[in-house]
Amino acid sequence: MTNTNMSALKGATAPIHFGSFLVTPQVFHTTTLSYALVNLKPILPGHVLVSPRRVVPRVADLTPAETSDLFLTVRRVGRMVERVYGASSLNIAVQDGVDAGQSVPHVHAHIIPRKAADLDHRGGTDAVYDMLDGEEGDVGKAFKKAEGGKRADAETPKKKAKFPVVDNEARKPRTMEEMGAEAEMLAREMEKEPVD
């Protein structure tokens, strides 16, 4: 939980990877088989990811125990972010494979807290999906950029922007400090969340 061990979690934590990216400072919750992390570029406040600890690309690659643990973690973390961010609903989405829009070849469930009319200025409730699949939801690209490379631009095919209101490129990814602070806050909130 200190900056020294670069983790929002209490006690020692082994390095945690999201695909090829080291994300330990962004992780706010772990179970035996899963973990939850904050996003570089949340598309709405409280947009977090839940992944299996084992780096595999597809849901079908998970064992039954990993599958259960992953979605029990989604359920518990979802309840927490809905409470903490004052939301009333959640979008839960898994892009399971490249042709479904997956950008990092490591199973991850998006959890996005929703409120009434929260995306009216972007086109309505369903705008969340354009954002999820557009540049601002491209977690792979965001992580590559955070690592300082420009290769992300070359590797990620250009997608058509459907909602011209926001210039995604102008939105800066959050700093490690910002993400670390949110991860610490969410780690504390997870402790308040009933286990069942």
Add this chain to the structure above:
Amino acid sequence: MTNTNMSALKGATAPIHFGSFLVTPQVFHTTTLSYALVNLKPILPGHVLVSPRRVVPRVADLTPAETSDLFLTVRRVGRMVERVYGASSLNIAVQDGVDAGQSVPHVHAHIIPRKAADLDHRGGTDAVYDMLDGEEGDVGKAFKKAEGGKRADAETPKKKAKFPVVDNEARKPRTMEEMGAEAEMLAREMEKEPVD
């Protein structure tokens, strides 16, 4: 499995409800706590739904056992439809609550088989979400219409169509016979699917 008992499943099956709708003939797979059904208006071939047997609106309302069973069923059914419909990826999405776009107040996971470039004519990979949240993915409205009422039009707020290529209102919901045939085919395919 006959039209007499109105079920694609072998043996006697108690009536199964999706929200307030009786969907027994569309159900192709059941477990102790979950079931899978074909859609009235699939947005892509093989688009199916998985629900808990208990009618509750939110994922947080599920018990841990129901949550595990639901997503183990999603994983197994997903593997099956990906194989049967010759797909390479899956979109898995739960609209968990009204403000996330949920149209029937009964937890349901959408499973949508995806192939490379399958939605290029609709705007690209992410067009699936517009379709999911637009009129053609509105399962509540589709079921209400299937029940013969016009009240669906009055109850469902008009949504802006983003992809004008397809006139959704012109697309007819499938008949009970079509859905029953698909459900029987998928019930047989589920038997080939390994349990783990």
